[in-house]
Amino acid sequence: MLIFTAAFLVPLVWVVLGAMKPPAELARVPPTILPETWVPETYAQAWNYMDLGRFFLNTLVVAIGAWAVQLAVAVPAAYALSKLRPLLGNVILGLMLATLMLPAAALLVPMYLTISDLGLLNSPAAIWLPAAANAFNIYLLKRFFDQIPRELLEAATIDGAGPIRTLINIVLPISRPILAVVSIFAVVAAWKDFIWPLLVFSDPAKQTLSVALQRFAPDTPINLLLAGLVLAGLPMVALFLAFQRHILAGLTAGGIKG
Amino acid sequence: MRRHLTAYGFLSGALVVFALFSWYPIVRGVTLSFQQVNFVTAADWVGWSNFERLVNDPQFAIAWRNTIAFTAIALVLGFGVPFVTAVVLNELRHAKTYFRLVVYLPVMLPPVVTALLWKWFYDPGPGLFNTVLRGLGLPEGTWLDSGRIALVSLVVVATWANMGSATLIYLAALQTIPGELYEAAELDGAGVLQRIRHVTIPQTKFVLLMLALLQVVATMQVFTEPFIMTGGGPEDSTITVLLLLYRYAFVYNDFGTASALSLMLFTVLGVFSALYLRVTSREH
Numbered sequence: 001m002l003i004f005t006a007a008f009l010v011p012l013v014w015v016v017l018g019a020m021k022p023p024a025e026l027a028r029v030p031p032t033i034l035p036e037t038w039v040p041e042t043y044a045q046a047w048n049y050m051d052l053g054r055f056f057l058n059t060l061v062v063a064i065g066a067w068a069v070q071l072a073v074a075v076p077a078a079y080a081l082s083k084l085r086p087l088l089g090n091v092i093l094g095l096m097l098a099t100l101m102l103p104a105a106a107l108l109v110p111m112y113l114t115i116s117d118l119g120l121l122n123s124p125a126a127i128w129l130p131a132a133a134n135a136f137n138i139y140l141l142k143r144f145f146d147q148i149p150r151e152l153l154e155a156a157t158i159d160g161a162g163p164i165r166t167l168i169n170i171v172l173p174i175s176r177p178i179l180a181v182v183s184i185f186a187v188v189a190a191w192k193d194f195i196w197p198l199l200v201f202s203d204p205a206k207q208t209l210s211v212a213l214q215r216f217a218p219d220t221p222i223n224l225l226l227a228g229l230v231l232a233g234l235p236m237v238a239l240f241l242a243f244q245r246h247i248l249a250g251l252t253a254g255g256i257k258g
Numbered sequence: 259m260r261r262h263l264t265a266y267g268f269l270s271g272a273l274v275v276f277a278l279f280s281w282y283p284i285v286r287g288v289t290l291s292f293q294q295v296n297f298v299t300a301a302d303w304v305g306w307s308n309f310e311r312l313v314n315d316p317q318f319a320i321a322w323r324n325t326i327a328f329t330a331i332a333l334v335l336g337f338g339v340p341f342v343t344a345v346v347l348n349e350l351r352h353a354k355t356y357f358r359l360v361v362y363l364p365v366m367l368p369p370v371v372t373a374l375l376w377k378w379f380y381d382p383g384p385g386l387f388n389t390v391l392r393g394l395g396l397p398e399g400t401w402l403d404s405g406r407i408a409l410v411s412l413v414v415v416a417t418w419a420n421m422g423s424a425t426l427i428y429l430a431a432l433q434t435i436p437g438e439l440y441e442a443a444e445l446d447g448a449g450v451l452q453r454i455r456h457v458t459i460p461q462t463k464f465v466l467l468m469l470a471l472l473q474v475v476a477t478m479q480v481f482t483e484p485f486i487m488t489g490g491g492p493e494d495s496t497i498t499v500l501l502l503l504y505r506y507a508f509v510y511n512d513f514g515t516a517s518a519l520s521l522m523l524f525t526v527l528g529v530f531s532a533l534y535l536r537v538t539s540r541e542h
Contacts, residue, residue, distance in 0.1 A: 086265030
């Protein structure tokens with residue numbers, strides 16, 4: 001148990017404390033455990049030094065946009081495949097699910113060129129649109145919609161509701177649990193992603209936190225860098241503590257994603 | 259008829275994004291592998307020459323060897339450690355929620371943050387690891403600075419960062435094993451290891467196989483840790499296939515050769531992905 005805590009929590013506490021030591025103390029061998037001189041202002045300095053506010057905002061725009069576009073694409077698609085059952089619906093579902101087999105790395109170059117052709121380099125849409133081509137979302141949502149009894153939807157149709165009204169008024173409210181899972185994973189994935197934003201955001205002003213931090217890392221004083229890392233990780237830790245039940249349930253119940 | 263039209267209206271968004279960002283890139287990736295592009299004149303068909311260039315690049319063999327070594331070590335660590343952790347967690351009566359949270363916490367951190375943190379932990383002087391080793395009176399490590407163990411050091415980071423998911427998925431599988439099976443084994447006089455061998459493993463072999471295949475597909479695409487922590491060094495000891503791909507495409511601007519390398523990676527991983535799909539579809 002102690003080993004466990006030591007392996008997973010101690011490194012994180014070590015960083016949070018380390019960021020508050022002055023640079024000279026950080027370089028000392030052997031290191032101090034608690035800071036001799038507490039410099040909590042380092043966090044504020046790091047924020048200003050790396051202009052973290054801008055990159056937080058960029059990341060937020062990327063993550064929220066990716067979430068919105070993913071839901072806007074996947075919910076109607078899954079609903080159509082589950083309940084409206086169009087001609088060739090199963091073929092389309094099959095073609096979508098087949099993309100789950102594709103390693104993301106294999107598509108980097110052609111996807112980059114496509115984004116470049118569309119003139120979307122350095123635009124948040126370069127993240128939003130490819131993120132929406134996510135077969136896993138459609139699979140999860142469709143599987144959930146499949147369990148909604150037909151009678152419920154037919155009753156709505158008899159009351160004169162069209163498919164859009166039925167989706168919004170009947171299907172979405174009962175799908176809250178699965179929508180929560182899809183939403184959280186969409187935001188977390190967008191926040192964590194590195195290689196794709198690295199490729200599409202060559203303009204430093206447009207970069208996400210991860211891309212900006214790796215750019216700053218080589219020539220930022222270590223205490224400021226550590227503080228920046230803590231700040232960048234904090235929103236995900238907070239999100240995790242707030243939604244831990246959804247996240248852990250989604251991990252095991254919602255199938256598995258690499 | 260109207261139903262079909264409405265349905266396609268609902269599907270239109272998905273069809274557009276899949277066509278643009280999944281289906282078309284697959285085709286384009288294959289054609290690019292046989293082309294040389296410079297974005298000024300039309301693309302030239304060059305046959306297999308991109309592949310030839312790759313095979314003649316001394317880094318090609320090194321990158322594959324490193325990637326396979328990385329995947330193999332990651333399979334032993336990233337599979338063994340979560341297995342043991344899940345078995346231990348399953349035996350715990352108290353603080354289960356706490357440990358579940360703790361083991362999953364690193365999964366939430368952005369990989370760039372994790373990689374930069376660990377680079378600092380590996381610092382030979384004031385770094386966390388050598389400090390602990392010194393404290394225990396053990397010899398210090400060179401971590402990322404020595405060609406021999408740099409790759410292993412990276413695997414440790416990747417395992418720490420990702421093992422939370424595998425542990426919790428496996429833990430959920432363990433909890434579905436009926437308690438009577440263990441009781442029966444115990445009556446037959448089976449010890450802990452025998453119970454694991456004869457009850458736990460056979461009862462969860464689907465999940466185990468699935469986790470192993472997922473792990474292979476994910477680690478063959480390793481990029482962030484070597485890119486940030488070592489840049490492929492020292493002396494190419496941590497250059498991976500994806501790092502080489504990145505160099506061809508975005509350092510040398512040779513998209514054709516980069517695509518040829520993607521196609522090779524895709525073919526290799528395709529085998530594992532197909533196995534994964536077979537295993538999971540058989541289970542359902």
